[in-house]
Amino acid sequence: MNTKTLCLSILHFGEKSGYDIKKLCSDGYFKHFVEISLASIYPTLAKLEKEGLVTSRVEYQVGKPSRKIYALNEKGSENLNLQLQEPPSPDKHISEFLLLMKCCHLLAPERISKLIDERLAYYEKEISLIDECYDEFPEGELPAGSKFVLGYGHVVYKAVHDYVSSNRSMLETATGH
Amino acid sequence: MNTKTLCLSILHFGEKSGYDIKKLCSDGYFKHFVEISLASIYPTLAKLEKEGLVTSRVEYQVGKPSRKIYALNEKGSENLNLQLQEPPSPDKHISEFLLLMKCCHLLAPERISKLIDERLAYYEKEISLIDECYDEFPEGELPAGSKFVLGYGHVVYKAVHDYVSSNRSMLETATGH
DNA sequence: GTTCACATGTAACAGGTTACATGATTGG
DNA sequence: CCAATCATGTAACCTGTTACATGTGAAC
Numbered sequence: 195m196n197t198k199t200l201c202l203s204i205l206h207f208g209e210k211s212g213y214d215i216k217k218l219c220s221d222g223y224f225k226h227f228v229e230i231s232l233a234s235i236y237p238t239l240a241k242l243e244k245e246g247l248v249t250s251r252v253e254y255q256v257g258k259p260s261r262k263i264y265a266l267n268e269k270g271s272e273n274l275n276l277q278l279q280e281p282p283s284p285d286k287h288i289s290e291f292l293l294l295m296k297c298c299h300l301l302a303p304e305r306i307s308k309l310i311d312e313r314l315a316y317y318e319k320e321i322s323l324i325d326e327c328y329d330e331f332p333e334g335e336l337p338a339g340s341k342f343v344l345g346y347g348h349v350v351y352k353a354v355h356d357y358v359s360s361n362r363s364m365l366e367t368a369t370g371h
Numbered sequence: 372m373n374t375k376t377l378c379l380s381i382l383h384f385g386e387k388s389g390y391d392i393k394k395l396c397s398d399g400y401f402k403h404f405v406e407i408s409l410a411s412i413y414p415t416l417a418k419l420e421k422e423g424l425v426t427s428r429v430e431y432q433v434g435k436p437s438r439k440i441y442a443l444n445e446k447g448s449e450n451l452n453l454q455l456q457e458p459p460s461p462d463k464h465i466s467e468f469l470l471l472m473k474c475c476h477l478l479a480p481e482r483i484s485k486l487i488d489e490r491l492a493y494y495e496k497e498i499s500l501i502d503e504c505y506d507e508f509p510e511g512e513l514p515a516g517s518k519f520v521l522g523y524g525h526v527v528y529k530a531v532h533d534y535v536s537s538n539r540s541m542l543e544t545a546t547g548h
Numbered sequence: 549g550t551t552c553a554c555a556t557g558t559a560a561c562a563g564g565t566t567a568c569a570t571g572a573t574t575g576g
Numbered sequence: 577c578c579a580a581t582c583a584t585g586t587a588a589c590c591t592g593t594t595a596c597a598t599g600t601g602a603a604c
Contacts, residue, residue, distance in 0.1 A: 195465050203473070203474050206477070213556080226464060226469075234592055236556065236558090240557090258554055259554065259556070259598095260555075261554090278477055278478060282486070285466040286464070287463070290462075292403075292523065296516040296519075296520045297380050305456075337476065339474060339542065342473075342542055343473045346469060346472075346531065349530045357526045361519060364515050374564085389585090406564095407564090409584085410585085413585055414586085435583075436571075439583085
């Protein structure tokens, strides 16, 4: 995933600071399908401004550091539309947890149980975070795309939670060492 | 995910060439939770051999290029066990498809429909690939970890397939431009 | 007191990818 | 004939991360 396109598509939902973008990707609406760090956001936003795709203004705050707020302009909007015409590259999913489970015969049974407990807790947390996102919008006002994506995340976490809790014995009783 | 640990854990399931490892990660049993390219596998295997964690032998073939087959030795096995004691880092999931769906109001309805059709076909393909993996092993002989991980992938693809096919209208009828 | 959240930015480094280089055989 | 599969490996490049630098206010 191209960092520039990601920033443009997030800005398209409204003007934001680099810090805002990071929060959205780490905790908010974009959380479960993107990855980005602050150290790549700031230079990217600066580049986008230099290229004339976004504009920035500084918002002074009392007691807090100033925020540099970026907004998409027409050229940026056009550029985004162009980028979105390209076919999406395949999903990337990397899970050390699954690698560990695949190697369960090398793990102590107590460790497996602990890892699974933590995993289930993690799924539950993600589900409640998604539910919180729904609650932020009044009935029917959540955009279709956002609703679809939140629902997608929800069914994934629900399905794997069910699967892991019903099939954990498969791993916990494996004749390991 | 550490490339060295990944190679060691795959080799732990049996001796393999770099090419074999790539195939396993791209099409086989490790497919849906790891990412690795040949250009990082070969140098990693060479490094592992230099460090004395694996041994290699060359297998000559008629009509095909020779294969360099690597096997885990005791030191490598110990090293792997040590690595597996570390807590797994959080899953990484990146999906340009979901970003596109989130931005559905910027896409033509026909494009959305086409993207969804392709997506559903992709899920179906993944499910049948997983089923093929099951079939490779005779009844009951698939190791617990592998079975668990395959089942995990299966429920994910099944859940998202169901979700996308039942909720596609949410995006296709979105008042875009 | 100390850690966390807010807030932006740079520099050094690590990691992995794309493209290149090579070459035989098989299938369409 | 051309593309694909098998098979290994290197070099140049790019991108993104960790760590650093700086500073306030709130909460514990």
